[in-house]
Amino acid sequence: MKLNKLLSICLGITLAFSVSANDLSEARIYINPGHGGWGPNDRPMATINYAQMDTLGFFETNTNLIKGMALREELVKAGARYVRMSRTVNGVVAADDEHKTENDKYIETQPGESGTQQLVTLSVICQDVEANNMDYFISIHSNAATEGSSTNYPLILYRGTDSESGNGLTNARDMARAAWPYVNKNEVTYKSYYTGENDNNSRGDISFYGSSSSNSMGYTGYLGVLKHGCDGFLCEGCFHTYQPERQRLLNKDYCKQEGMRYARAIRAWFNDDSETTGCIMGTVKDKYNTLEHDLYKYKINSIDAYAPLNNVTVILQNENGEEVGRYTTDKEYNGLFVFTDLTPGNYNLVFDIEGFWKETEPIEVIVNETAFINKRLTDLEHEEPSDEEIEEEVLDYPHPDQDGDIAAAAYYNLTKETEITDIEALNGLTVRRAILRDNKYYVLAVDENKIPKLLVLNPATGELIKEMSTEGLVTEGYNGKELPYILSDIAFTIDGVLIGTNSTVIGKEGNAYQTGDFYVYKWQGSETTSLEDSAPVVVATLQTNTSASLAAAGNNNSNYIANTIAVSGTIDDFQL
Structure with a gap:
């Protein structure tokens, strides 16, 4: 265990001595299931079957507790002798909570024995952690972006900066980074980012939020629940604003699997096998x-x-074809099934469901891991699925039978016809983009002060044909802040309109890192004016310093956008 012994000596100096457990049986582990009440601040969200404030639907209060209780169960089963929880019931509110509802049956207690104490005030939780000499701390949450957006991935936050743990901590950063591979291992969900083998979305809260403060105990950070002396982190396991993920979170076994992933991370930290x-x-x-x-x-x-298929039964057989389990999916439009406590080995999943062709899928169970499968069944209105690979015809791109001698060559010998080494118009400039169109080069370049030049060049000689207008481009951000690039990149729509944007740093409302709003410009010719003679016109603006902006929907507080762009479609209907 970690023993914090404070020795005050006559000069007023306080010395702290710390020894951390390195064995799971000796470790003191603190689990904080985030939130606690049934109020509007406890992240109620409507689902297909339930209205927003229905306690049978989605509340982060509820899903966090299911994950936390599952984590505790797994740790105790593995031999952990001291696992402390901030709360073990739902419907807990502080005595002065103005948002208390009729479903909130419990008033926050004073710190006491784990299992009887019910704590929700962050400062009280920190004091409880500090008083009980904990070795490993985890706060369990799910994240939020814009409702209905497709953002979805985990995020782990520890107290400190991206480069080091906060004051009074030793291993918080290492704990978070070591936990990430376990936390992120979920193959039945869609992830919008962090899908690479070497990705790690573990961040210091001071770096992530861009600010910090100190509490009465002297701990400096951003997140209140982390302002104590125990190494650990807060985990946002997913985004409940991605609606299919929210439907999955209504399945208790899905939440318990997240708790299982936390348990695997903690057991690995303490070298438990x-x-x-x-x-x-x-x-x-x-x-x-x-x-x-x-x-x-x-x-x-x-x-x-x-x-997803509701109320259908999946049968699990061992390799001898004997049934060892069955699972009926719920009515919450997630199609989830879970089998636990399986002896490692080979199994078969049998999908014998009314209205669909019967299929069987082999699957291997490995010790201390979860095997994943996403099975898509074929209804009886379509042909029975076959194991043979069928090359499907794609509309407008058929696969004709043809001789090999008219297929694409393995390589081509290209020769250089001309080379231009000195283009006077580009002297002293840095090229950011050059586009060849209609036998002209449209070149975006910037000088040493990042002032943009939009040039039209002869591709054969490099001679300047025209310097296009940049008059009207927004040249500075908030309160005189410098934009990364006034004009960062250019691209053409398919109907020949030139599109350009600035680049900027955006974030949540009031974030200090923000530099300014995001602008989309167009240069468009007409019957009387050529493209080269046109002036920039603003076609879209994204205000990045309001809570209603795209920035407020994002996960990070500071994001660099539009270093480069790509455009598809026409000027009347394009995607950027």
């Missing part, structure tokens, strides 16, 4: 149909584009 079983988690969906609902905005081309 006592686990002897594994799990299976999967989804079963309709291969040829989507779920269209105002509360189910899915990411196109993701696994969530297939309709």
Whole structure:
């Protein structure tokens, strides 16, 4: 355990001595399931079956507790002798909480024995952590962006900066980074980012939020729940504003699997390898149909584009064909099924569901891991699925039978016809983009002060044909702040309109790192004016210093956008 012994000596100096546990059985672990009440600040969200404030629907209070209780159960099973929880029930509010509802049955207690204390005030939780000499702290949450957006991935925040743990801490940064591979290992969900093997979205809260303060105990950071002397972190396991993810969070076994991932991370930190079983988690969906609902905005081309199947039973067989389990999916439009405490080995999942062709999928269970599968079933209106690979015809791009001698060559020998080494118009400038169109080079370049020049050049000679107008471009951000680039990049629409944007740093409301709003400009010719003679016109603006902006919907407080751009479509209907 970690022993904090304070020795005051006559000169008024306080010395702290710390020894941390390195064995799971000796470790003192603190679990904080975030939130606690049933009020409007406890992240109530409407789901397909439930209204926003229905306690049977989504509340972060509830899902956090399910994850936390599952984590505690796994740790105790593995031999952890001291696991302390800030709360063990839902419907807990502080005595002075003005948002208390009729469903909030418990008033926050004083710190006491784990299991009887019910704490929700962040400063009280920090005092409880500090008083009990904890070795590992975890606060469990889910994240939020704009409702209905497709942002979804985990985030781990520890007290400190991106480069080091905060004052009074030793291992918080290392703990967070070591936990990430376990936390992020979920293959039945869609992730909008952090899908690479070497990705790690663990951040110091001071760097992430861009500010900090100190509490009465002298700990400096941003997140109130982390202002204590115990190493650990807060984990945002997913984004509940991604609506298909919110439907998954209504499944208790899905939440328990998140708790299992936390347990694996903590057990690994304390070098525990006592686990002897594994799990299976999967989804079963309709291969040829989507779920269209105002509360189910899915990411196109993701696994969530297939309709989940409600109230269907998946059968688990061992390798001898004997049934060892069955799971019936719930009614919450997630198609989830979970099998736990499985002996490692080979199994078969049998999908014998009315209205669909029967299919069987082999799956291997590995000790201390969860095996994932996303099964898409074929309904009886389509041909029975086959194991043979079929090359599907794609509209407008058929696969004709042809001789090899008219196929594309493996390589081509290209020769240089001309080379221009000195273009006078570009002297002293740095080229950011050059586009060849209609036998002209449209070049965006900047000088040493990043002042943009929009030049039209002869591609054969390099001679300047025209310097296009940049008059009217916004040249500075908030309160005189310097934009990264006044004109950062250019691109053409398919109907020949030149598009350009500035680059800027955006973030949540009032963030100090923000530099200014985001502007989209166009240069468009007409019957009387050529493209080269046109002036820039603002076609879109994104205000980045308001809570209603895209920036407020994002996860990070500071994001650099539009270093480069790509454009598709016409000027009347384009995507940037």
